[in-house]
Amino acid sequence: MAGSSRDGTTDGRKRRWQQHNAERRAAVIDAALTVLSRESEPGADISVQQIADESGVHRTVLYRYFEDRTDLDLAIQREICRRAGDVLLSTTTLEGTVKEIIHRVIGSYVTWGSDNIALLRFAEKQVNGTTERPLDDAIGQFAEQVELLIGGIIALLDVEITDNDQDALAPWVFLLVGGVMAAVRSWTSRDELRPDTSTFIDLLAEVTWLQIDGLVTSRNIVLPDLPIEQLLTFTDAKES
Incomplete structure (x- = not known):
């Protein structure tokens, strides 16, 4: 005892x-x-x-x-990525139309980035003494969430996609996410944020939507201009 x-x-x-x-x-x-x-x-x-x-x-x-400065810097980067990720994930929901979801998610990241430029720059740095890059891991994790969201919409619409398109979905989503983040990086690197935040959000959201709409249109997939939560009703009506 x-x-x-x-x-x-x-x-x-x-x-x-x-x-x-x-x-x-x-x-x-x-x-x-x-x-x-x-x-x-x-x-x-x-x-x-x-x-x-x-x-x-x-x-x-x-x-x-x-352990050392490398451990400290990586811990700082992980926390920055966690905070940015929390903002993004809170907006990645099945509420609104596809265009509204795109605008909401991009708007949240652009706003966070413009409000936290110093944190964004630090998260982008390669830390001495390691090959680990928390920002790359965070981008990959968020891309996975977006891929799941898109997969859910595809299932909801009950459309068939080719094996090649299915295999290319993850890299394509990573291209979309990485492209938006690269654009925000370029924009926040300017001495003056031009265009203004609201205009820049609208532009990025429009460009992203056109990429998505162009791709699905080329596959003869129709995205109804309805809130996602109503798509199930739309699909049922189309089948009846």
């Missing part, structure tokens, strides 16, 4: 330390994002000392929670 108690005490201390370590890591990352957003020009490097000062911990203590 005594041995069991000691083991339980040890496990409890270990869990408390792990929780404390996770909380301190999160606090340091939050401090880094504050420094990036408030104190640096987009794309500029920030120092560990700046992060330590903002988080209220000594520079040497900060490295108790991160």
